[in-house]
Amino acid sequence: MQSDLEIAREAKMEDISQIAWKLGISENEIMIMGKGKAKITWEALKSRMAKPQGSLILVTSVNPTPFGEGKTVTTIGLTQALNRIGKRATCVIREPSMGPVFGIKGGAAGGGFSQVLPMEDINLHFTGDLHAVTSAHNLLSSMIDNHLNHGNVQQINPSRIIWPRVVDLNDRSLRNVTVGLGGPANGLVREDRFDITAASEVMAILVLATDYSNLRKRLGEIVIGQRFDGTPVKAEDIGAAGAMSLLLRDAFLPNLVQTIEGDPAFIHGGPFANIAHGNSSIIADKLALGAADYVVTEAGFGSDMGAEKFMHIKAFNSGKSPDCVVMNVTVRSMKLHGGAFGDRAARRPSKEEIETEDVDAVRKGAESNLDRHIKNMSLFGVPVVVSINRFASDTDAELDCLRNCAAASGASAICLTEVHAKGGAGGAPLAKAVVSACQDHIADGRPFTPIFNSNAPVEEKALRIATRMYGAECINIQAKAHRQLNQIKEWGYGNLPVCMAKTQYSFSHDPNMLGAPNDFEVPIREFRLNAGAGFIVAVLGEIMTMPGLPKVPAAANMDMDEDGNLLGVFG
Numbered sequence: 001m002q003s004d005l006e007i008a009r010e011a012k013m014e015d016i017s018q019i020a021w022k023l024g025i026s027e028n029e030i031m032i033m034g035k036g037k038a039k040i041t042w043e044a045l046k047s048r049m050a051k052p053q054g055s056l057i058l059v060t061s062v063n064p065t066p067f068g069e070g071k072t073v074t075t076i077g078l079t080q081a082l083n084r085i086g087k088r089a090t091c092v093i094r095e096p097s098m099g100p101v102f103g104i105k106g107g108a109a110g111g112g113f114s115q116v117l118p119m120e121d122i123n124l125h126f127t128g129d130l131h132a133v134t135s136a137h138n139l140l141s142s143m144i145d146n147h148l149n150h151g152n153v154q155q156i157n158p159s160r161i162i163w164p165r166v167v168d169l170n171d172r173s174l175r176n177v178t179v180g181l182g183g184p185a186n187g188l189v190r191e192d193r194f195d196i197t198a199a200s201e202v203m204a205i206l207v208l209a210t211d212y213s214n215l216r217k218r219l220g221e222i223v224i225g226q227r228f229d230g231t232p233v234k235a236e237d238i239g240a241a242g243a244m245s246l247l248l249r250d251a252f253l254p255n256l257v258q259t260i261e262g263d264p265a266f267i268h269g270g271p272f273a274n275i276a277h278g279n280s281s282i283i284a285d286k287l288a289l290g291a292a293d294y295v296v297t298e299a300g301f302g303s304d305m306g307a308e309k310f311m312h313i314k315a316f317n318s319g320k321s322p323d324c325v326v327m328n329v330t331v332r333s334m335k336l337h338g339g340a341f342g343d344r345a346a347r348r349p350s351k352e353e354i355e356t357e358d359v360d361a362v363r364k365g366a367e368s369n370l371d372r373h374i375k376n377m378s379l380f381g382v383p384v385v386v387s388i389n390r391f392a393s394d395t396d397a398e399l400d401c402l403r404n405c406a407a408a409s410g411a412s413a414i415c416l417t418e419v420h421a422k423g424g425a426g427g428a429p430l431a432k433a434v435v436s437a438c439q440d441h442i443a444d445g446r447p448f449t450p451i452f453n454s455n456a457p458v459e460e461k462a463l464r465i466a467t468r469m470y471g472a473e474c475i476n477i478q479a480k481a482h483r484q485l486n487q488i489k490e491w492g493y494g495n496l497p498v499c500m501a502k503t504q505y506s507f508s509h510d511p512n513m514l515g516a517p518n519d520f521e522v523p524i525r526e527f528r529l530n531a532g533a534g535f536i537v538a539v540l541g542e543i544m545t546m547p548g549l550p551k552v553p554a555a556a557n558m559d560m561d562e563d564g565n566l567l568g569v570f571g
Contacts (some may be wrong), residue, residue: 001421004111005566008119011260019258023090023291030256033127036118039253040287042212049283051290054088055438058322059298059387060307062329062373063514064504065336066104066348070111070389070420071328074427075298077114077419078326078387078434080261081427082294087435089294090263092284095130095255095270096123097198099170099547102555112420114427115260120566122257122267129206130168130197130270132251136219136244137202141165141192143240144224145179148188156233158190161225162528168197172548195545198272204533206248207269207281208317215252216245222532223491232491235532254284261424264292273300274504275545277309277535282318289320294438296326301504303327303373304469311380312450312461313497313535321448323438325377326430327370327386327411331394331402334365337515345505345512355393362398366405368515372507374409376469381447383412383437387430390418412437454497458485458527461498462538466522470507473519481538484527488536493529502540509541 002010016038017027029044040048059075075091082089093116096108101123109119116122125131141163148158167174174194180187197203201222209215220236227233235241254268268284271277278300288295299306307325315321332354335341338361341349370386377384386406388399399416406414413433418426441447452464459477466472477485488494505511508520526539539545549555558568 001112004107004115004119007113007260008115008117011117013117014258014262016256016258019262019264020256023264025291031253033255034121036257037121037127038256039127039250040256042253045253045283045287048290049286053286053289053320054293054295055323055442056285056289056320057294057296057324057326057434057438058307058310059296059326059328060303060377061301061327062333062369063302063304063337063506065333066346067332067354069328069330069333071298072108073110073112073114073420074326074328074387074389074417075296076110076116076259076265077417077424077427078430079265079296080114080259080263080424081419081431082296082434083261083263084424085428085431085435087294087431088292089296090265090288090292091259091296092266092268092280092288093298094280094300095126095267097130097196097270097272098124098168099196099198102558103170103547103549103553113260113423114419116257116265116267117260118257126267127255129251129255129268132247133200133203133206134166134168134197136247137166137197137200139244139247140222140224140235140240143238145187147238154233154237155227155229156225157228158188161190163222163224164193164195166195166197166200170196170547170549172544172546175544175546193546196272196547198270199275199545201530201533202244202248203269203271204276204530204535206252207271207279208314208533209252210282210317212245212252215248216241218532218534219244220532223529226487230490252283254281254287271300273306273309275501275543277313277499278306279310279314282314285318285320294435303377304507305502305504307377308465308469309499313499315448316454316497317534321380321446322382323441323446324434325382325384326434327373327377327384328389329370329386329402329406330389330391331362331398332391334370334402335361336365337369338362338365339514343512343514345514357395357398359397359401362401363405365515366402370405371409372471372516374406374411378410379449379451379468381449383441384410385430385433385437386411386414387417388414389420390416455495457494458488458496458498458536458538462500462524465498465500470522471516471518471520472508472522475522475524477524481524481527488527488529491529493531493536497535499530499535499537500540501537501543501545503543509543
């Protein structure tokens with residue numbers, strides 16, 4: 001089979017205005033951002049968001065593995081398949097961060113015959129949204145230090161500043177830094193840190209804001225630290241929010257591209273699901289739902305990460321819950337969770353190990369990991385359709401075993417999906433099953449049941465997620481986290497939604513606890529207030545909000561030829 005890059009370059013892209021027309025968006029309602037890319041104008045957004053909303057399909061997955069499960073491929077392929085069976089469909093996915101692009105993944109625009117185009121642009125600078133988020137975030141950082149340097153009118157305690165800096169790259173050396181060295185002219189000496197842009201509260205605000213006014217208000221509500229008297233200091237207090245909003249003015253507008261089969265696709269926002277809430281923007285969803293009958297979106301990593309946060313954070317802010325959940329699973333992922341490749345989640349098995357038939361491991365993985373994911377999502381009252389993303393090496397016995405296990409776990413339908421190799425044609429059974437599940441859910445009155453009351457205290461929410469989603473026995477709020485939570489409560493934020501930051505490889509905080517562990521303790525080492533975004537981040541175990549590069553990063557295999565064409569990892 002051809003490489004993703006070869007397939008993308010051979011594809012004939014339609015004019016982006018024609019792609020917009022398929023959703024009833026006229027040429028004067030888009031802002032061209034280059035070949036095959038456009039932003040939707042604010043006027044067009046406002047009119048579409050007020051229209052009747054279609055059905056929302058949430059694609060999630062089992063716990064991911066280092067060799068990938070193809071969740072984005074399934075999202076794009078399902079969109080193509082829905083259009084092929086005569087439905088008006090589009091998708092909304094997240095923008096790739098250059099951290100994972102140059103780190104491990106090498107790209108995040110789908111693959112095979114289920115890609116979004118222009119693939120190369122999407123995986124690199126795209127329309128500059130992540131740069132805008134980085135700039136807006138760091139503008140606030142620079143204004144904090146400037147405020148300290150010029151009299152500190154707000155009486156900010158330099159040792160109690162909680163606002164970090166960010167960069168859209170993996171760089172472990174920036175996890176802890178000292179700023180202001182070199183004498184008084186360089187500012188006040190203090191400790192600081194960098195997060196990756198995808199973990200920025202500004203990114204979270206961008207994707208959760210419902211309009212420009214709400215965006216501006218949220219930016220002003222960012223708590224940057226505390227005064228000497230213990231009261232919180234906000235971005236508004238130092239006059240930063242207005243300029244930050246200007247930097248985000250264009251980034252706030254969703255990006256329109258196309259699938260390899262010429263179907264409309266939106267890409268907007270890029271928070272990670274292991275250290276942020278892991279979903280695309282609310283306004284992109286609303287735009288798409290006002291323009292199409294079926295909208296496919298994805299949540300980052302496994303259902304214990306992005307999908308749980310969709311249900312408790314994104315749906316809480318948008319008022320829109322999914323009509324169907326698609327659970328993406330692979331034979332190879334179930335082999336890993338069934339113990340076929342050892343007991344280390346991050347280990348990359350050999351090609352021979354992956355392709356060796358092991359029905360018993362598939363069964364063990366499916367009866368533990370897949371079973372919990374299906375049952376967890378079913379708790380919300382939404383139908384769960386299992387999509388088995390087929391690889392060429394999967395045997396009939398392994399696939400039959402996986403089907404039987406998924407049925408026993410309560411999936412409303414189980415479909416074999418081959419969208420990587422066949423495009424939309426390979427997703428027809430999944431598309432039909434999803435349409436049927438959505439129709440049934442609507443007929444039932446669109447039930448939706450979060451697993452806790454939105455007014456519950458933060459620690460109760462964290463406990464419910466840990467015990468009901470992860471299988472834990474209890475949580476252990478460590479001393480530092482206790483102090484932070486008490487402070488957050490004193491400031492009046494003790495009932496906000498909670499965003500759990502943990503490893504993506506396991507239901508637990510430990511990446512090597514595979515399958516479906518039970519009766520373990522979840523350590524919460526830190527609470528971080530994201531007042532503007534409207535949630536509190538609970539940092540579990542050893543998770544880092546600034547990732548590091550692997551020994552051989554994807555960047556080492558990237559290059560450019562004499563004509564400026566991309567070479568290497570994508571091709």
